[in-house]
Amino acid sequence: MPRSQPRPEELPGALPPVPSEHPSPSARSTKESLLDAAERLFAARGFEGTSLRAVTQAAGQSVSAAHYHFGGKRGLLRATLERRLRPVVEGRLRMLDALEARGTAPRVEEVLEAFLRPTFGGGAEAAGARARFVAARLFSDPPELVGPLIRELFGEVHRRFLDALEAALPPGTARREIELGFRMVVGATVQLLGAQPPREGTEPWPAVPEELVPRLVRFTAAGLRALAAAEQAR
Amino acid sequence: MPRSQPRPEELPGALPPVPSEHPSPSARSTKESLLDAAERLFAARGFEGTSLRAVTQAAGQSVSAAHYHFGGKRGLLRATLERRLRPVVEGRLRMLDALEARGTAPRVEEVLEAFLRPTFGGGAEAAGARARFVAARLFSDPPELVGPLIRELFGEVHRRFLDALEAALPPGTARREIELGFRMVVGATVQLLGAQPPREGTEPWPAVPEELVPRLVRFTAAGLRALAAAEQAR
DNA sequence: GTATGTTTGAAACGGTTGTTCGAATCAATC
DNA sequence: GATTGATTCGAACAACCGTTTCAAACATAC
Structure with a gap:
């Protein structure tokens, strides 16, 4: 069953995450726009006070994009910091x-x-x-x-x-x-x-x-x- | 219609809220147990990171008690501070x-x-x-x-x-x-x-x-x- | 007792939360 | 052109949020 789920960020101890061998330019801008929006909102309202949807909406991205690139809300904070x-x-x-x-x-x-x-x-x-x-x-x-x-x-x-x-x-x-x-x-x-x-x-x-x-x-x-x-x- | 709603805390500009002329001793302990629990939890997890239910549960009180005495979650934080x-x-x-x-x-x-x-x-x-x-x-x-x-x-x-x-x-x-x-x-x-x-x-x-x-x-x-x-x- | 106002309790409300899923899209390789 | 893997999207999920409602329980004054 080829249910592959290639999260760019760290998995526990599995094989090396293959850190985006070919990061498409759009992927770069997606990640960065998410980081920018997250930084601004986390700073203004705090982590718990900011919803993931607020971040993705401000970044013009989808919620699943944030999960795909950062593994979730916590991963997004970690990357931002x-x-x-x-x-x-x-x-x-x-x-x-x-x-x-x-x-x-x-x-x-x-x-x-x-x-x-x-x-x-x-x-x-x-x-x-x-x-x-x-x-x-x-x-x-x-x-x-x-x-x-x-x-x-x-x-x-x-x-x-x-x-x-x-x-x-x-x-x-x-x-x-x-x-x-x-x-x-x-x-x-x-x-x-x-x-x-x-x-x-x-x-x-x-x-x-x-x-x-x-x-x-x-x-x-x-x-x-x-x-x-x-x-x-x- | 005598739908009275005597909130102890401040209403906008109505008549003085009659701040508990006869505060029953149980009311005092209720308020204080809520404040104690809120203080502990707000300090540990922050305001947004703490649910009102977590506070009332830790205080052994009901959610409505918090609303009755403090007018809501924000009022509880304000009183705590x-x-x-x-x-x-x-x-x-x-x-x-x-x-x-x-x-x-x-x-x-x-x-x-x-x-x-x-x-x-x-x-x-x-x-x-x-x-x-x-x-x-x-x-x-x-x-x-x-x-x-x-x-x-x-x-x-x-x-x-x-x-x-x-x-x-x-x-x-x-x-x-x-x-x-x-x-x-x-x-x-x-x-x-x-x-x-x-x-x-x-x-x-x-x-x-x-x-x-x-x-x-x-x-x-x-x-x-x-x-x-x-x-x-x- | 009755009446009056204060305090509690349980349940329900609408809305939002982080996360997941499956299909669609895209770029590059064979 | 088919295959492969990376990326994106929209919809749906179950859980939880703060708040409200309504009735019961309570204390006190008459």
């Missing part, structure tokens, strides 16, 4: 690599800039602003779906940046103190990422990356140094 | 009042402590930890519902704390710089509030208010001062 997060992660690691390949030890500000700059990457244009929708979603959408993705994408990054901060801060600073400070860095970043949220009902707070990143670096570097100094003085 | 946010707002204002009633001008750290302490109020016990669920929800649930509530509850608070910070920081610091810094304060706070989120699927990050508040004050005070100093040097 991954598309925007992957470049951020890669940018962070690349900048940190460059920093550590240099001879002299990196300063706290440099490590933080390597972490923050790719977050606001892509300039101030629409694509960059849109890309930042993920921040809000990361902390609100189904944890059993987003949680593993965060660990998979950000696990190595967080470890490496914690190490780099430990090396840049005064020696003897407790690891837990650094972890706590790093969480605050992330928090401040996420909050400013939402400065231009593509959320309906919230008026944007005009800000461009060129303005935000230096402030963020200045603020968080001083914060981390203060934590280390207080630890030192004890 | 309000119950936890109101004390925080009042605590912040009270501490700021006390600070300003004193003779000497408050320091940055004191203003920040007045802002942060009530946020982590209630100690480390379950009620306090549970109360913090709101932070996550505030930035993810339907903006057209939560947005007005935020402005209503936090509008005055934010304005007053911005003024207090402006007075405590070196004179001449640009207002926008302070607003930006304040957003980072909020971001760092929210992030640490989620240190023990009652979210399924995310392992908690053990931390108690006594440990977090001083770190938060230290970190953000240094950050704000750094922003002001850079502004000064220009």
